Amino acid sequence: MRPALTLFARFAGLSTGVAERAPDNRIAVLDAARAFAIVGVIAVHLGLWMPALPPWLNVVSELGQYGVQLFFVISAVTVSYTLEADERRYGASLQIVARRFYIKRFVRIAPLYYAAIVVYGVLDYLAHLAHGQITLQHHASDVMANLLFIHGWLPTSINSVVPGGWSIGVEMSFYALAPFVLYASRTARGLWMTGLLMLICGASIAVMGACSAGVQCHIENNEFFYFWLPVQVPCFVFGLWLARFGMPLLTGSRRLPWRALLALVLAGFACLTLVYEFGAGAELAHGLAPSAAGLAAVCMLIVASHLPVRWLKAPLVASFGQQSYGVYLWSAAAVALVRALLKTPVGTALKHFPTLGFLFALALVSALSYAAALVTTRWIDRPCGAWARRLLLAHGTQDARRHPAPGAGGEPVE
Structure with a gap:
């Protein structure tokens, strides 16, 4: 694994140290879980174009779509952290904390997403010349909505400009609320009350939205009312609760007794069963599937935090997890390339070995997406991150003078 990782890093212009080692303040289980989640997302997108899969593999690939809900839980944990x-550095000043948070989140998300808008626009134009398409039909107003990150609330914009861009719209909507949510959740009681209020409001808005579209009040898989924030908000609530009450477990500073760990494993399997029944399996209630997936993600994160640290910090796993945002954005382009490959004699040969063909395609898409993510890290993420650190460091010095607190200063933009 190490030589392949070194080759990717050199190709992208990164030092091997950056590619192989996570910063000390990162939580290893979160990076490992990000790697797992993105592989699931790639699997479901591939499965759509490989219909001859064995039934068991088809079920596994379809369940991969709930890797997005795992991302949402992880995002809430990271945001809370x-x-x-x-807040510990600058006291209780909501203005300072919110300003720093918005700068870091915008710099982390926006530059790469804007690059994806351009890249997929060009690819879609080229595909149209060949009588194909990469993205869904959209207009200039949809592009503008994506630039402003309000596309998560507009049916024509939510997933049409950048494949998979709906989840970015959901996350950015949550980020807009996050400082105020955390401000209202300083105490354990406040956190429980705020979380319950978010769950009630999300469920109410989701039902009203679905019912306004039809008399059945039914939410279909992969359509607007499934994608938008009110349906996905339980994942963020569970992540906030996990961050407050389970952080010692995630960081490895506390371990559960084996009976509690076994109970969590069983609870996780029960939640996965609900995900299957509600969602891509039996399709009984797609609107409830994200909530069940969020609970399964919480169980998985706690159980995974008890794995040997050397597994969680394995160089390729850690690096793949750290690059998961870029991998997510570029995976649709890599899937399109594999789709073209499947139309060649190589694809014809792989049809006789569907499981092997799927694993080959999964590895190829993962490798191509990872390589693209390393390149964009070198040319987009790192320069933008360096600028943000300089800006935050300058503001941090001023803020520390106004609000003295130990440890004030700049830190990496995650």
């Missing part, structure tokens, strides 16, 4: 760290 970041906001609480800034």
Whole structure:
């Protein structure tokens, strides 16, 4: 694994140290879980174009779509961790904490997403010349909505400009609320009350939205009312609760007794069963599938945190997890390339070995997406991150003078 990782890093212009080692303040289980989640997302997108899969593999690939809900839980944990760290540095100033948070999140998400808008626009134009398409039909107003990150609330914009862009719209909507949510959740009681209020409001808005579209009040898989924030909000609530009450477990500073760990494993399998029944399996209630997937993600993160650290920090696993945002954005382009490959004699040969062909395609898409993510890390993420660190460091010095607190200063933009 190490030589392949070194080759990718050199190709992208990164030092091997950056590619192989996570910063000390990263939580290893979160990076490992990100790697697992993105492989699931790639698997479901591939499975759509490989219909001859064995039934068991088809089920596994379809369940991969709930890797996005795992991302949402991880995002809420990271956001809570970041906001609480800034609050310790700068006291209770919501203005300072929110300003720093918005700068870091925008710089982390926007530059790469804007690059994806351009790249997929060009690819879609080229595909149209060949009588094909990469993205769904959209207009200039949809592009503008994506640039402003309000596409998560508009049916024509939510997933049409960048494949998979709906999840970015959901996350950015959550980020807009996050500082205020954490401000209202300083105490354990406040956190429970705020979380329950978010769950009630999300469920109410989701039902009203679905019912306004038809008399059945039914939410279909992969359509607007499934994608938008009110249906996905339980994942963020579960992540906030996990961050507050389970952080010692995630960081490895506390371990559960084996009976509690076994109970969590069983609970996780029960939640996965609900995911199957509600969602891509039996399709009984797609609107409830994200909630069940969020609970399964919480169980998985706690159980995974008890794995040997050397597994969680394995160089390729850690690096793949750290690059998961870029891998997610570029995976659709890599899937399109594999689709073209499947139309060649190579694809014809692989049809006789569907499981092997799927694993080959999964590895190829993962490798191509990872290589593209390393390149964009070198040319987009790192320069933008360096600029943000300089800006935050300058503001941090001023803020520390106004609000003295130990440890004030700049830190990496995650």
